[in-house]
Amino acid sequence: MNDLVNNPSYLKRVEFWGATTIFVFAVFFLTTISHGPDQHRFDEAGIPFYYYQDYFFPRLIRYMLLYLGFLLLNFKVIPQLMDKESLVKNIIIVVGLFLLAGMVFGITNTYSKNYLFNRYPTEDDAYQAFFQDSYFYAFRLLLLIGFYAFIKYVGLYLLSSSEAIQSKYRLITRDGLAAFVIWMISMFLLMVVDAEGEFILGWGIVGPSSILLYCYSFYALIPKSLPKKKPFRAYLGKAVLVLIASIVPIGFLALLLVQTNVQDNEFAFIIAIFNVFFQLLITVPVSWVLFKRQMQGHAEIHVLKQELGQSTANFDFLRSQINPHFLFNALNTIYGTAIQENAERTSEGVERLGNMMRFMLQENLQERISLVREVEYLENYISFQRLRTDESPSVRITAQIEQPICPIQISPMLLIPFVENAFKHGISFREPSHINITLEVKEKTLYFDVHNSKHDKQGTDPEKDKSGIGLVNVRQRLQLLYPGRHELIIRETGKEFFVHLTLQVA
Numbered sequence: 001m002n003d004l005v006n007n008p009s010y011l012k013r014v015e016f017w018g019a020t021t022i023f024v025f026a027v028f029f030l031t032t033i034s035h036g037p038d039q040h041r042f043d044e045a046g047i048p049f050y051y052y053q054d055y056f057f058p059r060l061i062r063y064m065l066l067y068l069g070f071l072l073l074n075f076k077v078i079p080q081l082m083d084k085e086s087l088v089k090n091i092i093i094v095v096g097l098f099l100l101a102g103m104v105f106g107i108t109n110t111y112s113k114n115y116l117f118n119r120y121p122t123e124d125d126a127y128q129a130f131f132q133d134s135y136f137y138a139f140r141l142l143l144l145i146g147f148y149a150f151i152k153y154v155g156l157y158l159l160s161s162s163e164a165i166q167s168k169y170r171l172i173t174r175d176g177l178a179a180f181v182i183w184m185i186s187m188f189l190l191m192v193v194d195a196e197g198e199f200i201l202g203w204g205i206v207g208p209s210s211i212l213l214y215c216y217s218f219y220a221l222i223p224k225s226l227p228k229k230k231p232f233r234a235y236l237g238k239a240v241l242v243l244i245a246s247i248v249p250i251g252f253l254a255l256l257l258v259q260t261n262v263q264d265n266e267f268a269f270i271i272a273i274f275n276v277f278f279q280l281l282i283t284v285p286v287s288w289v290l291f292k293r294q295m296q297g298h299a300e301i302h303v304l305k306q307e308l309g310q311s312t313a314n315f316d317f318l319r320s321q322i323n324p325h326f327l328f329n330a331l332n333t334i335y336g337t338a339i340q341e342n343a344e345r346t347s348e349g350v351e352r353l354g355n356m357m358r359f360m361l362q363e364n365l366q367e368r369i370s371l372v373r374e375v376e377y378l379e380n381y382i383s384f385q386r387l388r389t390d391e392s393p394s395v396r397i398t399a400q401i402e403q404p405i406c407p408i409q410i411s412p413m414l415l416i417p418f419v420e421n422a423f424k425h426g427i428s429f430r431e432p433s434h435i436n437i438t439l440e441v442k443e444k445t446l447y448f449d450v451h452n453s454k455h456d457k458q459g460t461d462p463e464k465d466k467s468g469i470g471l472v473n474v475r476q477r478l479q480l481l482y483p484g485r486h487e488l489i490i491r492e493t494g495k496e497f498f499v500h501l502t503l504q505v506a
Contacts, residue, residue: 426452
């Protein structure tokens with residue numbers, strides 16, 4: 001239903017294939033009939049009947065004209081008239097189509113109703129009667145198409161404004177509005193197929209009665225029955241009372257719509273009684289089932305909102321843990337650099353740290369940031385760590401990080417924990433150490449690899465007995481933010497540590 005309201009192209013496809021399906025079925029059934037339904041009328045009039053000339057081709061031409069005319073009016077002329085575009089041209093098209101349809105129907109009638117010629121004094125009188133009926137029929141079809149357009153646009157307006165209407169009139173629901181639109185379309189179809197007047201009248205009364213009972217059940221009958229010990233029985237009793245009370249007004253309405261003779265009075269009474277049984281057998285149980293399903297849906301949404309809130313809280317907590325962890329590592333680095341080197345390198349380290357802290361304060365709290373900014377942060381961190389490793393020939397650090405070409409968004413601080421872990425456990429100034437970092441993006445997929453040596457912490461290291469939260473944190477964040485869209489492989493040996501992350505970033 002949302003697609004019909006919010007996506008005009010979807011509605012057009014539904015209308016096109018609906019009309020095409022009806023046309024194809026009409027032609028199919030036409031080809032399956034081996035004799036004309038009016039053949040006996042030709043025999044009674046003593047006029048020879050030719051199947052293709054008097055039945056098949058006249059019907060086929062009518063079907064094609066109706067199908068093509070509907071497509072032209074519904075998809076081109078009426079939308080432009082609604083938008084007040086090319087008014088003169090479209091009015092000319094409507095008039096021309098009316099004249100063409102009347103002429104085609106008149107010509108085909110001279111064949112399909114050839115048996116009527118004997119009923120008129122002259123042949124000219126017969127032609128005049130055929131063409132008058134044909135133009136009247138063409139005008140009626142134009143009115144029906146206009147009525148269909150009216151139903152469609154009113155229905156779309158009601159459905160698109162359903163929330164505002166329901167907020168103002170609590171009795172009216174979106175489902176009730178949708179049912180009303182469907183009822184109007186069904187009335188249009190009954191008129192198109194020339195259904196019996198009694199059937200149209202009956203559905204014209206029973207349909208709106210069903211919609212009103214459905215809305216009233218949702219608004220009052222069912223909610224007031226739920227606290228009872230046996231809610232459905234209480235609801236059924238209330239519905240029966242409402243339906244009994246409706247017999248008189250519905251019967252009176254039916255009397256107003258039919259002629260006032262004895263037979264019509266009986267028909268009006270029959271409609272009123274039929275409406276009671278129809279509502280009891282169809283509308284009442286359907287309303288109960290739909291209401292219970294809606295309650296179940298609301299309960300599931302409430303649970304999902306609670307779970308989402310809990311996940312969001314967990315996510316915020318996990319992300320907040322990164323900042324103090326990183327700050328501690330950064331201060332350790334500056335402390336070591338200040339001891340080993342002079343003030344110039346220390347000042348460079350402070351500058352790098354300032355850039356990273358600025359990133360954390362300004363962008364780390366956002367839901368998504370540009371991958372370019374994440375890469376800049378990553379490069380700042382690697383350069384920051386190199387301040388204390390470049391002077392050591394036993395430490396080898398390589399980083400092949402490609403700058404992304406396309407604008408890509410990513411959750412902040414997803415990559416840095418792996419690099420932090422590599423520098424924390426992979427660097428030793430007493431043993432050969434290495435860290436290899438690669439990052440590239442191919443076809444909206446990010447590939448990130450970190451390979452580093454692994455060294456045990458010395459007894460004097462303040463981080464020796466701390467397990468850290470970086471990798472655990474990022475694993476949980478990936479599960480929360482990229483479910484089914486990432487692959488994280490972590491493997492370690494006695495001397496090496498490997499991380500491979502594949503992330504679908506679009």
